[in-house]
Amino acid sequence: MNDETLFGRVSRFIGTLRHCQHLGIRALSATENELVVELPYSDAIVGNPETGVIHGGAITTLMDTASGTVVICALPEFELCPTLDLRVDYMRAAEPGYPVYARARAYRVTNNIVFTRCETFQEDPEQTIAHCVGTFMRIGPEATPKAYRDLITGGDDE
Amino acid sequence: MSLSGEMRSALQAGDYQALIRAVPYARTLGMECETFGEEVVFRLPRSDDNLGNPILPAIHGGVIGGFLEMSAMISLMMSQETPRLPRIVDFSLDYLRAGLDRDTFCECHLTRQGNRVANVIVTAWQQSRRKPIATARAHFIMD
Numbered sequence: 001m002n003d004e005t006l007f008g009r010v011s012r013f014i015g016t017l018r019h020c021q022h023l024g025i026r027a028l029s030a031t032e033n034e035l036v037v038e039l040p041y042s043d044a045i046v047g048n049p050e051t052g053v054i055h056g057g058a059i060t061t062l063m064d065t066a067s068g069t070v071v072i073c074a075l076p077e078f079e080l081c082p083t084l085d086l087r088v089d090y091m092r093a094a095e096p097g098y099p100v101y102a103r104a105r106a107y108r109v110t111n112n113i114v115f116t117r118c119e120t121f122q123e124d125p126e127q128t129i130a131h132c133v134g135t136f137m138r139i140g141p142e143a144t145p146k147a148y149r150d151l152i153t154g155g156d157d158e
Numbered sequence: 159m160s161l162s163g164e165m166r167s168a169l170q171a172g173d174y175q176a177l178i179r180a181v182p183y184a185r186t187l188g189m190e191c192e193t194f195g196e197e198v199v200f201r202l203p204r205s206d207d208n209l210g211n212p213i214l215p216a217i218h219g220g221v222i223g224g225f226l227e228m229s230a231m232i233s234l235m236m237s238q239e240t241p242r243l244p245r246i247v248d249f250s251l252d253y254l255r256a257g258l259d260r261d262t263f264c265e266c267h268l269t270r271q272g273n274r275v276a277n278v279i280v281t282a283w284q285q286s287r288r289k290p291i292a293t294a295r296a297h298f299i300m301d
Contacts, residue, residue: 018209019218022186046182047228048243050160055183056246057224064220080211082256083219088249148213 005156006030009078010069013152017065023058025065028101035070037062039100052096059100059120059130060088066102067116067134074106074114078152080144081114081136088132098122100129112138161243169241174198177232184228187221191232198236200229202262209259217257222282226251226264226294230278233266234298244276244298255291260284262291274300 001009007030014020014027014037024040039045039062047055064086071081094100103125104118114136120129141149161169168176174191178184187208190201202208202217202225210218227249234244264282271277280294281287 016212017218018206018212019221020210022207043182044186048160048162049164049180049182050162055181055224055228056249057183057187057220057227060223060227060249060251061218061220064218064223068219080213083253085250085252086219086223087251088223090246090248093245145213 001032003029003031006032006073008154008156009072009152010035012154013069013072014065016148016151019061020065023061025062027069030073033070033074033106035066035073035104037066037069037102037104039102041097041099046096053093054096054100056088056090056130059090059094060086062100062102063088063104063118063120063130063132064134066104067118067132068136070104070106070116070118071114071136072152074109075138077141078144078149079138079141081138084113084135084137086132086134088130090130091128094120094129095122114138161241166241169235169238172236174232174236177235181228183224184232187225187228189225189228198233198265200225200232200264200266202264204260214256215259217259217262219253219257222253222257222262222292223249223251223294225262226280226282226292227296229264230266230280230294230296231298234268234276234278237268237271238300242300244300247275247297247299249294249296251292251294253292255289257282257291258284276300
């Protein structure tokens with residue numbers, strides 16, 4: 001799949017996730033095995049009203065989204081893969097007023113499991129806000145209704 | 159330590175619902191809290207805005223994570239003798255069953271509290287406590 005096809009698929013997929021629309025989460029780029037997703041700053045995700053710092057839960061949502069969606073970049077065919085677990089380390093607070101980016105990679109794909117890694121950062125990609133490893137279960141493309149698969153692939157050429 | 163006046167007075171009054179109302183992200187999720195004597199159960203009422211997978215439909219995994227993390231933090235703050243703001247260090251989340259489009263509940267256990275670090279375990283369920291949908295473990299630094 002070329003990058004344009006992948007980007008179309010991941011964008012349509014994230015577009016179907018209601019909570020992502022609610023927070024304004026969107027894909028910025030997609031290549032084979034790598035995806036970058038953005039979480040815009042908003043008052044709705046603030047954890048500490050005194051400082052305006054984003055709550056860790058919103059960062060977890062960003063990383064779950066990026067890790068769950070990079071699975072699309074790593075598999076030959078679109079299939080929904082439920083999250084088995086996520087393990088998140090928070091390195092530093094995100095600076096209020098600026099978007100947070102998540103870069104996710106699928107670093108190992110087996111018949112049953114997709115293993116992912118994800119980092120979040122703001123302006124400087126070297127200044128990691130949080131780091132996450134995840135595992136996703138493969139349940140096969142047949143487990144996802146054809147109408148939904150068609151919606152995500154959007155009639156592209158595979 | 160930077161705690162808003164609203165958070166500080168909710169902590170001093172031991173008012174869980176007021177503490178939740180003081181945190182914008184908790185209001186965004188729509189979470190609530192019920193106390194039964196000394197037992198505390200957090201509740202995440204079903205909401206279209208919290209959905210992820212539209213096929214089942216199911217709650218976004220990140221929302222479940224955020225709900226558990228927020229609950230852990232609130233119960234930890236409430237367990238302190240003086241108002242303190244915990245900072246999360248790490249969070250480990252196991253998804254056991256799909257979180258369907260219905261109310262979700264969770265309860266927290268403060269496993270260990272040292273001078274600077276606290277460990278909290280959270281269990282979430284929907285229809286039955288005996289069928290947890292997720293469990294989480296978190297470490298916090300106490301400022």
